[in-house]
Amino acid sequence: MRFAAALAVLAATPGLAAGSAPDRSGPALRVHGRTSLTIRVWPRGKRGATRAFTLRCRPAGGTLPHPGSACERLARIQNPFAPVPTDVVCAQIYGGPQIASVRGVYRARRVQATFNRRSACEIARWDRVAFLFPLGSPQQHRAR
Secondary structure, eight states: OHHHHHHHHHHHSTTTTTTSOOBOOSSOOOOOSOEEEEEEEETTOTTSOOEEEEEEETTTBSSSSSHHHHHHHHHTBSSTTOOOOTTOOOOOOOOOSOEEEEEEEETTEEEEEEEEOSSHHHHHHHHHTGGGOTTTSHHHHHHO
């Protein structure tokens, strides 16, 4: 019964299941500070091959496909690298073996984040920034 109540709370609270703030669509926010990221993606999990990308913003560049678009999308997301809060109830849904890591400087602050698809909250967190993981999203991976 407690589990059902927790699911009802999650369903009634937009954004809570994702464990982070919603994507801000509309015009890009004014971004201050340097962004320089190294992104590693394991499409088949840690035992598989790794792909590495870089992303720089202001000016946009790096090896990530479409860096200008990635910088604009990243600017519209509030706290894109925040972890799932520890006090959030997450449905245990397995979304695949994909893993990604992001390290570097974002808006002049050091960031280090790991992403996976091992619960509903982690899947939602991944999906918010999936454009940073071109080989890691299930849709792109299935197309190969």
